[in-house]
Amino acid sequence: MRNSLVVTGTDTGIGKTVFSAALVDALGACYWKPVQSGLEDETDSETVAMLGQIPQQRILREAWRLRTPASPHLSAQIDGVAIDPDMLTPPPTPSLLVIEGAGGLLVPLTSKCTFADVFARWRYPVILCARTELGTINHTLLSLEAMRRREIPILGVAFIGNDRPDTMKIIGEMGGAPILGRLPHLDPLTSAALRAAFADHFDLSVFREVFA
Numbered sequence: 001m002r003n004s005l006v007v008t009g010t011d012t013g014i015g016k017t018v019f020s021a022a023l024v025d026a027l028g029a030c031y032w033k034p035v036q037s038g039l040e041d042e043t044d045s046e047t048v049a050m051l052g053q054i055p056q057q058r059i060l061r062e063a064w065r066l067r068t069p070a071s072p073h074l075s076a077q078i079d080g081v082a083i084d085p086d087m088l089t090p091p092p093t094p095s096l097l098v099i100e101g102a103g104g105l106l107v108p109l110t111s112k113c114t115f116a117d118v119f120a121r122w123r124y125p126v127i128l129c130a131r132t133e134l135g136t137i138n139h140t141l142l143s144l145e146a147m148r149r150r151e152i153p154i155l156g157v158a159f160i161g162n163d164r165p166d167t168m169k170i171i172g173e174m175g176g177a178p179i180l181g182r183l184p185h186l187d188p189l190t191s192a193a194l195r196a197a198f199a200d201h202f203d204l205s206v207f208r209e210v211f212a
């Protein structure tokens, strides 16, 4: 039985972690950020634990914790370590597992390997997080094309941001992937607001079916 889902995005800083917190909370899943680059601020794992109110035992330790907030290939070089993509194998978990990449699909782990290459090896269904703002049509269609070329299973697109119906419509028509929903911009961003917004804007059964 498959028990993992991947969350990637069209870019860094677009809301993958916030979306992951909501999904992990709603599914009662575990969370894994295999490669964390940047340790000064709150890490993604810490954000998911706090925003999703996820107990520590459901937050898996990163495989690589790199100090510099940069592309993992560079952060690893600065720290004098080498990421071994072959070592990136999701640990067994007692429940469902949500795995978050870093940045977008073609972010390098080494000079010869990107996250997309790892996702292609894993073959877990992938959720593509995308902004709703101007510029996202190109980024989203490019990302979907990159996943199809690698035969990465695509669960669908999760938009993050304020409502832009025309943008979401054309991506739905041209992207060849289901639109899973839209997580609005929340202000303030609290655990309660996130849980409510996810429940209002996504159909949890779509995610649960992956694990059936």
Ligand SMILES: Nc1ncnc2c1ncn2[C@@H]1O[C@H](COP(=O)(O)OP(=O)(O)OP(=O)(O)O)[C@@H](O)[C@H]1O
Binding pocket: 009, 011, 012, 013, 014, 015, 016, 017, 018, 019, 044, 101, 102, 103, 104, 160, 161, 183, 184, 185, 186, 187, 189
């Ligand atoms: N729905 C939302 N409402 C309000 N703020 C949000 C929302 N989604 C993301 N943010 C904010 O946007 C910033 C980037 O979000 P996040 O850390 O989730 O991005 P990311 O795609 O996971 O980035 P990375 O590539 O570094 O993992 C954070 O400050 C986060 O609090």
Ligand SMILES: C[C@H](N)[C@H](N)CCCCCC(=O)O
Binding pocket: 012, 013, 036, 037, 038, 068, 069, 070, 071, 072, 102, 103, 104, 107
């Ligand atoms: C530092 C940031 N928060 C992410 N962890 C890594 C983002 C890598 C982006 C690389 C790039 O596309 O230029």
Ligand SMILES: [Mg+2]
Binding pocket: 016, 017, 018, 044, 100
């Ligand atoms: Mg993140």
